[in-house]
Amino acid sequence: MTRQEVFEFIRKNPVFGLATADDNKPHVRMMMLYRADENGIIFNTGENKDVHRQLSANPQVEMCFYSAEERRQVRIESTVEVLEDLELKKQVVKDYPFLKEWVDREGYDVLIVYCLKNGRATAWTMETNFKPKEYIQL
DSSP states (O other): OOOOHHHHHHSSOOOOEEEEEETEEEEEEEEEEEEETTEEEEEEEEEESSHHHHHHOOOEEEEEEEOOOOOEEEEEEEEEEEEOHOOOOOOOHOOOOHHHHHHHHHHHGGGGEEOOOOOOOHHHHHHHTOOOOOOEEO
């Protein structure tokens, strides 16, 4: 896969597993992609969530995007950083209306937006299962 193909794949398959670590224990949960392009992979969570606490303590993550139709997964590893961008938060709430009531009640500070930059991706299929991993720099 090329870098551009990785971005196309993850935009086409926006639900991903996010792996974090807490006290040397792994934690994985499904997340929803907000945006992915050459500027980074963006997703959001709430300030009261375990995932935010875990990422604050250790920003190293792995994301796993999967397509059953293609029988392919793309894993991306890197670190994430919080984006303190009120206009971006407003756009997230506009695009995800289910967040509006919560943000209206609590304020925009409860919405935490993360960005993964400079990731390293690898693709996997049954056909490439036994081949050495090839990495794509994002």
